Amino acid sequence: MRAVIQRVTQARVEVEGEIAGQIEGGLLVFLSVGQGDTEADVQYMADKLVNLRIFADENDKMNLSVRDVGGAILMISQFTLHGDCRKGRRPGFDQAAEPKIARRLYERTVELVRQQQIRCETGVFAAHMHVSSLNDGPVTFLLDSSRLF
Numbered sequence: 628m629r630a631v632i633q634r635v636t637q638a639r640v641e642v643e644g645e646i647a648g649q650i651e652g653g654l655l656v657f658l659s660v661g662q663g664d665t666e667a668d669v670q671y672m673a674d675k676l677v678n679l680r681i682f683a684d685e686n687d688k689m690n691l692s693v694r695d696v697g698g699a700i701l702m703i704s705q706f707t708l709h710g711d712c713r714k715g716r717r718p719g720f721d722q723a724a725e726p727k728i729a730r731r732l733y734e735r736t737v738e739l740v741r742q743q744q745i746r747c748e749t750g751v752f753a754a755h756m757h758v759s760s761l762n763d764g765p766v767t768f769l770l771d772s773s774r775l776f
Contacts, residue, residue, distance in 0.1 A: 628668045628772040629708040631657040634681055638701045638760035640750040648748030653698030655760045658736060659708030660729035661722050668772035669732050673739035675770055676700060699746040703758055704733045726753060
């Protein structure tokens with residue numbers, strides 16, 4: 628699994644002109660499921676999202692997690708994070724999981740985050756979405772459950 632994580636003061640996602648998910652303060656997470664990802668990848672990603680210390684403490688050090696600050700997560704499925712742009716001019720998506728598997732693992736990640744008492748809003752899987760956010764910092768990180776980066 629791969630994720631782009633942004634610390635935000637607000638974020639929302641719209642589908643067909645309707646707000647599907649919205650948060651005030653927390654993390655905007657773009658999540659992609661890859662070929663071969665398993666429950667272990669889901670558990671790794673959910674734990675990282677909830678416990679990654681990227682919010683400032685009283686000394687302005689990144690020392691607090693989304694849990695610590697009482698923040699929320701807006702999680703958006705984004706298979707393009709597994710796009711391969713190394714050859715040619717059009718990305719290849721062979722590394723992305725098939726939609727049925729990707730949906731199951733994406734929804735399981737959301738479920739595990741919610742089980743940890745974190746409010747987790749979502750977009751609509753496989754829909755065309757408009758995502759807007761106000762990045763705080765800016766603070767943006769990349770995660771890969773295979774620890775490639």
